[in-house]
Amino acid sequence: MRAHPAGPRHGDVSTSPAIPIAPIDAVQLGELAAEVWPITAQRSLKGVMHVGGVDVRDLAAEYQTPLFVWDLDYFRSRLAAFATAFADAGPGPTVFYAAKAFLAGLAVREVSAAGLGIDVCTGGELTLALRAGADPANLMFHGNNKSASELTQALDAGVGRFVIDSFEELVRLAALAEDRGVKARVLIRVTVGVEAHTHEFIATAHEDQKFGFSLAGGAAAEAVRRVLGLDSLELVGLHSHIGSQIFDADGFEVAAHRVVELLADVRDEHGVELAELDLGGGMGIAYVSDDDPLQIEDLAGRLRVIVERETASRGLTVPRILVEPGRAIVGPTMVTLYEVGTVKPIDLGGGHSRTYISVDGGMSDNIRTALYDADYTVTLASRAPTVPATLARVVGKHCESGDIVVRDAWLPADVVPSDLLAVAATGAYCRAMASTYNLVPRPAVVAVSAGTTRLVLRRESVDDLLALDVELFPGPDAS
Amino acid sequence: MRAHPAGPRHGDVSTSPAIPIAPIDAVQLGELAAEVWPITAQRSLKGVMHVGGVDVRDLAAEYQTPLFVWDLDYFRSRLAAFATAFADAGPGPTVFYAAKAFLAGLAVREVSAAGLGIDVCTGGELTLALRAGADPANLMFHGNNKSASELTQALDAGVGRFVIDSFEELVRLAALAEDRGVKARVLIRVTVGVEAHTHEFIATAHEDQKFGFSLAGGAAAEAVRRVLGLDSLELVGLHSHIGSQIFDADGFEVAAHRVVELLADVRDEHGVELAELDLGGGMGIAYVSDDDPLQIEDLAGRLRVIVERETASRGLTVPRILVEPGRAIVGPTMVTLYEVGTVKPIDLGGGHSRTYISVDGGMSDNIRTALYDADYTVTLASRAPTVPATLARVVGKHCESGDIVVRDAWLPADVVPSDLLAVAATGAYCRAMASTYNLVPRPAVVAVSAGTTRLVLRRESVDDLLALDVELFPGPDAS
Numbered sequence: 001m002r003a004h005p006a007g008p009r010h011g012d013v014s015t016s017p018a019i020p021i022a023p024i025d026a027v028q029l030g031e032l033a034a035e036v037w038p039i040t041a042q043r044s045l046k047g048v049m050h051v052g053g054v055d056v057r058d059l060a061a062e063y064q065t066p067l068f069v070w071d072l073d074y075f076r077s078r079l080a081a082f083a084t085a086f087a088d089a090g091p092g093p094t095v096f097y098a099a100k101a102f103l104a105g106l107a108v109r110e111v112s113a114a115g116l117g118i119d120v121c122t123g124g125e126l127t128l129a130l131r132a133g134a135d136p137a138n139l140m141f142h143g144n145n146k147s148a149s150e151l152t153q154a155l156d157a158g159v160g161r162f163v164i165d166s167f168e169e170l171v172r173l174a175a176l177a178e179d180r181g182v183k184a185r186v187l188i189r190v191t192v193g194v195e196a197h198t199h200e201f202i203a204t205a206h207e208d209q210k211f212g213f214s215l216a217g218g219a220a221a222e223a224v225r226r227v228l229g230l231d232s233l234e235l236v237g238l239h240s241h242i243g244s245q246i247f248d249a250d251g252f253e254v255a256a257h258r259v260v261e262l263l264a265d266v267r268d269e270h271g272v273e274l275a276e277l278d279l280g281g282g283m284g285i286a287y288v289s290d291d292d293p294l295q296i297e298d299l300a301g302r303l304r305v306i307v308e309r310e311t312a313s314r315g316l317t318v319p320r321i322l323v324e325p326g327r328a329i330v331g332p333t334m335v336t337l338y339e340v341g342t343v344k345p346i347d348l349g350g351g352h353s354r355t356y357i358s359v360d361g362g363m364s365d366n367i368r369t370a371l372y373d374a375d376y377t378v379t380l381a382s383r384a385p386t387v388p389a390t391l392a393r394v395v396g397k398h399c400e401s402g403d404i405v406v407r408d409a410w411l412p413a414d415v416v417p418s419d420l421l422a423v424a425a426t427g428a429y430c431r432a433m434a435s436t437y438n439l440v441p442r443p444a445v446v447a448v449s450a451g452t453t454r455l456v457l458r459r460e461s462v463d464d465l466l467a468l469d470v471e472l473f474p475g476p477d478a479s
Numbered sequence: 480m481r482a483h484p485a486g487p488r489h490g491d492v493s494t495s496p497a498i499p500i501a502p503i504d505a506v507q508l509g510e511l512a513a514e515v516w517p518i519t520a521q522r523s524l525k526g527v528m529h530v531g532g533v534d535v536r537d538l539a540a541e542y543q544t545p546l547f548v549w550d551l552d553y554f555r556s557r558l559a560a561f562a563t564a565f566a567d568a569g570p571g572p573t574v575f576y577a578a579k580a581f582l583a584g585l586a587v588r589e590v591s592a593a594g595l596g597i598d599v600c601t602g603g604e605l606t607l608a609l610r611a612g613a614d615p616a617n618l619m620f621h622g623n624n625k626s627a628s629e630l631t632q633a634l635d636a637g638v639g640r641f642v643i644d645s646f647e648e649l650v651r652l653a654a655l656a657e658d659r660g661v662k663a664r665v666l667i668r669v670t671v672g673v674e675a676h677t678h679e680f681i682a683t684a685h686e687d688q689k690f691g692f693s694l695a696g697g698a699a700a701e702a703v704r705r706v707l708g709l710d711s712l713e714l715v716g717l718h719s720h721i722g723s724q725i726f727d728a729d730g731f732e733v734a735a736h737r738v739v740e741l742l743a744d745v746r747d748e749h750g751v752e753l754a755e756l757d758l759g760g761g762m763g764i765a766y767v768s769d770d771d772p773l774q775i776e777d778l779a780g781r782l783r784v785i786v787e788r789e790t791a792s793r794g795l796t797v798p799r800i801l802v803e804p805g806r807a808i809v810g811p812t813m814v815t816l817y818e819v820g821t822v823k824p825i826d827l828g829g830g831h832s833r834t835y836i837s838v839d840g841g842m843s844d845n846i847r848t849a850l851y852d853a854d855y856t857v858t859l860a861s862r863a864p865t866v867p868a869t870l871a872r873v874v875g876k877h878c879e880s881g882d883i884v885v886r887d888a889w890l891p892a893d894v895v896p897s898d899l900l901a902v903a904a905t906g907a908y909c910r911a912m913a914s915t916y917n918l919v920p921r922p923a924v925v926a927v928s929a930g931t932t933r934l935v936l937r938r939e940s941v942d943d944l945l946a947l948d949v950e951l952f953p954g955p956d957a958s
Binding site: 098100103106109121123124125127128131132143144145146147165166167168169205206207208209211214217341342343344346347348349354356358359360367370393395396397398399400403417432433434435436437438439440441455456457458459460462464465466467468470472 | 583584607690823828835850874875912915917920938947
């Protein structure tokens with residue numbers, strides 16, 4: 001279902017719904033596919049789901065629901081896998097965790113401890129990274145519209161890399177750096193005309209989007225020229241980002257071919273070989289068990305082969321390959337726990353029915369289903385499935401028909417209020433994009449590891465929700 | 480452009496973009512169409528936009544951007560227009576402001592002062608309404624998954640109407656009311672098989688959505704039976720809600736026909752004539768000047784004629800008609816002010832180009848463009864347009880290509896950084912659905928009236944943004 005342009009919209013009105021898969025038995029219903037669930041997610045002998053060795057019923061009792069449960073060991077292992085897969089002989093990190101996917105103080109510390117850098121794109125993300133102790137030299141500052149005050153903050157902090165996105169920013173950053181007597185290290189974001197998602201990519205000459213400098217139009221080459229002509233900027237490399245939720249390396253191959261051509265042109269025109277080639281993020285993860293993204297080490301190997309071949313063919317020294325995974329690191333490491341509130345079988349006509357299962361969160365804690373038609377995997381978590389499945393739709397508690405968490409799911413036919421459901425792979429772009437729509441408090445994030453818990457983000461209180469309301473809390477800010 | 484299921488997606492990749500309208504001259508560019516702009520929005524002799532008699536440059540300087548500017552007089556006049564249009568001889572309000580569109584303490588006070596009730600759908604909305612002094616008797620409690628604690632809170636507060644949405648809730652509410660020795664006044668939400676948007680409606684027997692009791696399937700009649708059999712519930716009426724952003728009365732006509740049939744069945748089976756018929760919300764507004772929603776008084780007149788005819792034909796006393804406008808009241812009364820940060824002309828090939836204008840907010844303060852493909856009207860606000868237009872796309876500062884505020888707009892070709900843009904009709908579902916994605920602070924809301932300003936919601940600070948982070952702010956909540 002697609003949300004209506006004009007606003008909230010009902011679920012599909014259809015008397016012959018497409019049935020996604022055949023009904024399955026209770027044993028299959030209880031299985032936790034390794035592709036989508038955190039590495040420590042398992043069922044106890046009695047069938048209760050545990051994550052990080054902790055019973056989900058205990059988590060719900062202590063931290064309330066909805067709740068993001070973060071498998072900290074799995075997060076660490078994915079950090080380590082990326083660090084190893086993309087390791088090279090150069091100084092400093094090659095992997096920059098994309099903060100936009102999920103950021104918290106603990107994430108900053110774990111990422112830093114694993115030796116990765118962090119990609120931030122606003123003053124808010126930069127502030128959090130710095131307060132949590134990130135090394136500014138290992139920060140990369142992204143964004144199509146960094147303000148003068150954000151650039152100033154980043155320069156003063158000593159941020160290690162700026163990804164320049166426009167001529168205006170180039171001039172702005174150069175002037176601010178010059179004022180401070182510093183040299184800002186920059187990469188130029190190049191739009192190479194490749195857009196990739198999952199198993200497809202589109203390659204064109206022109207790219208109709210807000211980011212970067214066009215390769216085909218010559219803006220990228222001109223940006224290189226201008227940066228090289230400014231004393232307050234040091235050009236360390238080129239940057240290309242081609243899409244999101246990418247499952248194979250084909251799109252990267254075309255992008256690398258094009259951007260390496262620019263590296264060669266820069267060498268030919270300016271006699272400079274740039275040291276870094278940032279291939280951006282967009283590495284995909286499995287939301288449902290049919291998803292088959294490349295494994296981290298396979299992707300790293302493919303990218304290395306591609307870049308080596310492309311640079312060798314042009315007689316260039318192989319640059320350092322940088323990447324910016326966010327979803328690919330944190331996405332699979334969280335699950336969302338919800339409590340069921342109502343269960344409503346709906347007759348769709350023609351012998352079909354659908355069971356609407358309402359949970360205590362929804363589009364405020366996961367907008368991706370409504371925003372991107374995203375698919376998720378859901379399971380009954382607080383007990384073992386013991387009966388066969390019914391076709392269910394897991395919906396939220398918001399006053400909007402498009403408030404859907406999982407569009408099509410097979411869940412045990414005996415799900416009742418107070419059961420706990422778990423949704424897999426909610427680590428990226430769920431808590432990060434959370435709203436307080438309908439004044440629903442944003443859920444807590446709790447890390448679990450080896451049977452212990454650690455609160456990362458506390459649950460929002462009603463007082464938190466109302467704190468900005470000057471009518472209720474007139475303070476020094478009120479006018 | 481549609482966001483990709485898998486995640487963020489670039490803008491349309493196209494070398495032959497559809498051009499929305501013909502280029503227009505500078506004079507036309509400066510016009511503020513009465514259909515979409517607040518009633519007090521006008522340009523000074525020098526061409527600077529004022530709202531409520533206040534210069535937008537002064538607003539930006541004092542409250543920063545992005546900023547929601549709320550025309551308080553216009554809000555009051557729309558409240559009064561609804562109250563008058565739907566007035567009847569009965570006691571208490573017939574118009575219930577839908578809090579989900581936009582809620583703040585000042586909104587509660589203004590709505591209450593105008594004699595309207597408020598439709599809330601969570602404990603958070605209920606708490607805010609009560610703290611700001613709303614009369615609980617004039618509150619209507621909506622929602623498909625009200626928790627036991629929310630129902631308890633509402634019963635204890637003396638909320639005047641509960642819209643029952645499921646059999647589970649019916650039992651839950653009855654038991655809680657019985658425990659307290661009170662009688663809860665309830666309406667039953669009926670799904671009548673009508674889904675309406677703008678100038679279209681679909682009528683079916685079955686409705687594939689989470690809300691309400693099916694009329695066709697008999698669940699609605701069964702809910703009536705059960706409520707009438709319970710001492711702790713008082714059935715005051717039926718409720719039907721058919722869609723959103725509805726421009727005419729055709730869908731309401733079919734819905735009224737069907738739900739009045741149920742009123743007649745209830746009379747025939749139980750000898751009871753229900754006093755209230757709630758036709759829900761969904762009344763549309765103009766986002767662009769081509770939009771032509773029915774005027775408030777016309778809509779009220781049409782609904783009254785429809786309900787009178789339908790009830791007369793069945794020999795029923797005409798019930799009180801209740802409505803729940805949210806967007807239709809608050810939507811047109813706000814504009815969002817943004818400051819331009821970058822301006823980037825993009826060659827699309829084939830002689831076409833598009834100017835990407837980046838502003839200092841985006842999908843965090845207005846998700847509707849990405850979520851619903853919503854259209855908006857935008858104008859240069861801080862000065863008069865003096866040159867002809869260029870085809871522009873107004874985009875935000877978030878690290879996501881789908882972060883678009885206004886997809887297609889004609890804006891003066893000389894827009895530069897530090898210009899202020901104003902986007903019309905952002906009162907509903909913008910601040911209410913705001914996120915802190917990329918740790919971008921949520922904007923302030925400032926009311927303007929007769930040359931004065933009054934802060935309603937203060938701008939979020941970085942400390943507000945990080946307040947839930949236990950790693951940075953370990954407090955008594957941390958474990």
